[in-house]
Amino acid sequence: MASRWADDDVDKAEDLRRKKEKEEKKRLKFQRQQAEQAAAAREREMESRPAKRRRFSDNAASQEVIPKEPPAERTLLCFEGGGWGPCRHVSNFETLNNIEEGSYGWVSRAREISTGSVVALKKIKMDYQRQDGFPITALREITILQRARHKNIVSLHEVLSGSDPSEVVLVMEFLEHDLKTLQEDMPEPFLASEIKTLLKQLTSALSFLHSNHILHRDLKTSNILLSNHGHLKIADFGMARYIPPPNARLTQLVVTLWYRAPELLLGTDQYSTEIDMWSLGCIFGELLLKEPILQGKNEVDELSRIFALCGLPTDRNWPGFWRLPNAKGLKIPRDSGAKSGGVIRTKFPFLTNVGADLLMSLLSPNPEHRPTADEVLDHMYFREQPKPKPMEMFPTFPSKAGQEKRRTRSPNAPKRGQAPGMQNVDFSGIFANREEEQAGAGFQLRVA
Amino acid sequence: MQPSPLANPLATVAQLETSSSQLDGVPQDLENSIRFAGAQITQAAGILLRLPQEVIAQAVIVFVRFWIGSEGGSLAEFGCEQVSAASLYLTTKLSAYPKSPRNIINVYAYISTLTSLHPPTDPPGPDTYYVSEGTYQTRRATLFATEQRILQTLGFNVHVSLPYTLCITYLQALDVFSHPRAPELAKRAVAYLNTALLSPQLLYLTHQPSSIATAAIYLAAKETGIKMPDVEWWEVFDTGREELGFLVVGLLSVESFAEEERAKWEGRTVPISVEELEAEMRRRDGGE
Numbered sequence: 001m002a003s004r005w006a007d008d009d010v011d012k013a014e015d016l017r018r019k020k021e022k023e024e025k026k027r028l029k030f031q032r033q034q035a036e037q038a039a040a041a042r043e044r045e046m047e048s049r050p051a052k053r054r055r056f057s058d059n060a061a062s063q064e065v066i067p068k069e070p071p072a073e074r075t076l077l078c079f080e081g082g083g084w085g086p087c088r089h090v091s092n093f094e095t096l097n098n099i100e101e102g103s104y105g106w107v108s109r110a111r112e113i114s115t116g117s118v119v120a121l122k123k124i125k126m127d128y129q130r131q132d133g134f135p136i137t138a139l140r141e142i143t144i145l146q147r148a149r150h151k152n153i154v155s156l157h158e159v160l161s162g163s164d165p166s167e168v169v170l171v172m173e174f175l176e177h178d179l180k181t182l183q184e185d186m187p188e189p190f191l192a193s194e195i196k197t198l199l200k201q202l203t204s205a206l207s208f209l210h211s212n213h214i215l216h217r218d219l220k221t222s223n224i225l226l227s228n229h230g231h232l233k234i235a236d237f238g239m240a241r242y243i244p245p246p247n248a249r250l251t252q253l254v255v256t257l258w259y260r261a262p263e264l265l266l267g268t269d270q271y272s273t274e275i276d277m278w279s280l281g282c283i284f285g286e287l288l289l290k291e292p293i294l295q296g297k298n299e300v301d302e303l304s305r306i307f308a309l310c311g312l313p314t315d316r317n318w319p320g321f322w323r324l325p326n327a328k329g330l331k332i333p334r335d336s337g338a339k340s341g342g343v344i345r346t347k348f349p350f351l352t353n354v355g356a357d358l359l360m361s362l363l364s365p366n367p368e369h370r371p372t373a374d375e376v377l378d379h380m381y382f383r384e385q386p387k388p389k390p391m392e393m394f395p396t397f398p399s400k401a402g403q404e405k406r407r408t409r410s411p412n413a414p415k416r417g418q419a420p421g422m423q424n425v426d427f428s429g430i431f432a433n434r435e436e437e438q439a440g441a442g443f444q445l446r447v448a
Numbered sequence: 449m450q451p452s453p454l455a456n457p458l459a460t461v462a463q464l465e466t467s468s469s470q471l472d473g474v475p476q477d478l479e480n481s482i483r484f485a486g487a488q489i490t491q492a493a494g495i496l497l498r499l500p501q502e503v504i505a506q507a508v509i510v511f512v513r514f515w516i517g518s519e520g521g522s523l524a525e526f527g528c529e530q531v532s533a534a535s536l537y538l539t540t541k542l543s544a545y546p547k548s549p550r551n552i553i554n555v556y557a558y559i560s561t562l563t564s565l566h567p568p569t570d571p572p573g574p575d576t577y578y579v580s581e582g583t584y585q586t587r588r589a590t591l592f593a594t595e596q597r598i599l600q601t602l603g604f605n606v607h608v609s610l611p612y613t614l615c616i617t618y619l620q621a622l623d624v625f626s627h628p629r630a631p632e633l634a635k636r637a638v639a640y641l642n643t644a645l646l647s648p649q650l651l652y653l654t655h656q657p658s659s660i661a662t663a664a665i666y667l668a669a670k671e672t673g674i675k676m677p678d679v680e681w682w683e684v685f686d687t688g689r690e691e692l693g694f695l696v697v698g699l700l701s702v703e704s705f706a707e708e709e710r711a712k713w714e715g716r717t718v719p720i721s722v723e724e725l726e727a728e729m730r731r732r733d734g735g736e
């Protein structure tokens with residue numbers, strides 16, 4: 001059901017979408033029947049020619065007449081991997097309203113004129129490099145999204161081209177909300193059972209991506225979409241890339257500041273799926289508190305907030321820390337031991353012990369201590385009470401994307417350019433205020 | 449059903465029936481010759497650029513996809529050399545081995561000076577294929593424009609799943625690596641995967657990587673005399689007997705096709721630019 005707050009357009013769009021979905025299902029069923037019939041026919045044909053294999057293997061090289069036309073079975077295969085055709089023109093769609101202007105392009109809700117179906121169009125901003133031809137970032141976004149077919153990843157229908165050859169537009173399924181805008185408008189945070197449903201969907205998408213060697217590299221609530229039926233999908237693959245061969249160097253200029261893993265802030269150029277797991281931890285915390293948990297003003301501030309929340313790196317919990325490029329410029333109290341541990345438990349008082357265990361493991365400053373997506377899916381957290389809420393039971397919310405332009409206030413993913421270094425930054429003071437805050441808990445910081 | 453991330457998009461029957469080049473009056477046999485030459489040029493350029501075979505194979509497949517169907521690219525509009533270069537450029541850009549336009553342009557300039565596509569083991573110095581700054585600028589503009597056209601024509605479907613890793617995995621699954629001649633078997637199987645890239649039947653556009661790998665193993669096992677399980681083992685790798693048979697015949701026929709091509713173009717070069725194609729068509733109209 002469309003929400004009772006949503007305007008007519010959204011209702012209509014929803015109806016159309018349903019209708020289309022139904023038609024699509026009908027079509028698929030028909031296709032499957034046909035495929036099954038074709039398979040049955042092939043079986044019969046095979047039975048009437050039992051000597052086939054011998055013929056191929058024994059005098060295989062014989063200049064047998066090769067059928068010019070591929071046999072009918074080919075249609076069956078086409079179906080698995082899709083096909084291709086030239087890009088259609090953008091004029092096949094009409095814009096209904098703009099949704100948001102982001103860092104790499106702009107997104108609108110639109111209608112396909114011939115079918116009436118409502119979609120989201122994302123126009124990719126092309127900072128056309130005269131040196132490099134078609135921008136690699138846009139190419140990655142498109143090719144990765146094409147391959148990343150999963151129920152919790154936004155589906156890309158096709159790519160359109162405009163009259164100007166550098167105009168490239170993605171046609172995606174439309175979802176009513178993104179998690180950032182939605183949370184800003186909600187009076188209360190999601191319920192514990194709802195958070196589990198969201199986190200589970202998000203983690204299955206990540207597990208799929210990582211097992212297909214894809215890093216998202218810009219996970220944050222504004223890049224996570226939610227339908228009015230509680231269905232979550234990851235979007236915005238503008239930073240994504242395939243995991244390169246071991247030891248290849250990667251840019252550290254990825255992931256929006258508030259979701260950026262400490263090893264990236266410390267300038268590593270060899271990283272992997274753990275950076276997405278860090279972002280997942282940030283999102284988990286944000287769902288619990290209904291606001292971003294590590295709102296740093298700059299790289300150094302972000303890092304000190306991380307250490308304040310999750311604890312200082314020590315030789316024991318993060319032996320590789322001092323080898324990271326930016327670590328040399330830092331002054332960090334050594335051997336501060338258990339007393340400089342994190343405060344996750346106190347900051348998330350409503351979380352169960354099991355939940356806190358999961359959050360703390362995701363927010364391990366040492367990337368090696370973070371769980372993989374599959375390990376998260378197996379975590380007790382999803383099995384203990386309250387159980388994840390079934391999607392059908394999810395509340396619906398008024399959709400802003402259906403009507404008005406959203407505003408962005410949080411920082412964007414970093415742009416290419418100079419990575420900041422860190423020189424002579426002293427972290428000794430980051431627990432200064434905590435002594436008073438935590439006095440009751442018997443907390444004391446030994447400053448180096 | 450969602451397309452599997454391991455499956456390739458395949459050409460439709462309609463796309464295989466006709467091509468943009470044929471609609472523009474290019475005879476089908478000439479089209480086959482040019483496509484065959486283009487695939488070989490791409491392979492040769494890839495080797496000169498020291499690219500892994502996987503990257504070269506992807507470029508060849510993108511190159512072949514471009515010409516298919518009435519909405520594909522036409523040889524009357526694009527030279528095959530230019531599309532080969534742009535396919536390679538585009539593919540390396542998406543790979544872990546990006547090559548600069550300068551690299552690509554130099555290598556193609558060098559190839560155009562060769563008389564045979566088997567590059568000498570000791571390639572000549574860079575000055576033999578130096579291009580002037582003016583020529584470089586023009587060729588780079590063509591490279592970028594062609595890249596753009598490939599993307600549009602393929603609706604950005606430029607990612608390719610390949611059978612190379614699958615092939616090795618299958619050999620492991622078949623437990624053949626304990627056999628003393630297993631390395632030879634693996635080598636021959638991989639050679640067949642490369643052969644398939646040159647197939648006039650466009651095997652990579654009509655079959656999934658799993659089936660191509662299976663057929664390559666089947667043939668390699670036959671040739672090395674290594675015994676495969678007595679059961680219909682290919683079915684384990686999602687390949688039916690019918691499809692296996694089709695692929696085996698297709699793979700074996702590439703060699704005779706190559707032979708015929710060599711004989712046909714003895715002492716002449718295959719037209720790899722639009723101008724050369726036009727000249728060849730005039731020659732045919734007048735002469736034959």
Ligand SMILES: Nc1ncnc2c1ncn2[C@@H]1O[C@H](COP(=O)(O)OP(=O)(O)O)[C@@H](O)[C@H]1O
Pocket residue numbers: 099100101102103104105106107120122154172173174175176177178222223225235236237238401406
């Ligand atoms: N498929 C979609 N359906 C509905 N809204 C979308 C969709 N895709 C993106 N949006 C909205 O547009 C915003 C920007 O899109 P995004 O892909 O993140 O672009 P950018 O790369 O500019 O950040 C998202 O935060 C979300 O609000």
Ligand SMILES: [Mg+2]
Pocket residue numbers: 102103222223236
């Ligand atoms: Mg975004």
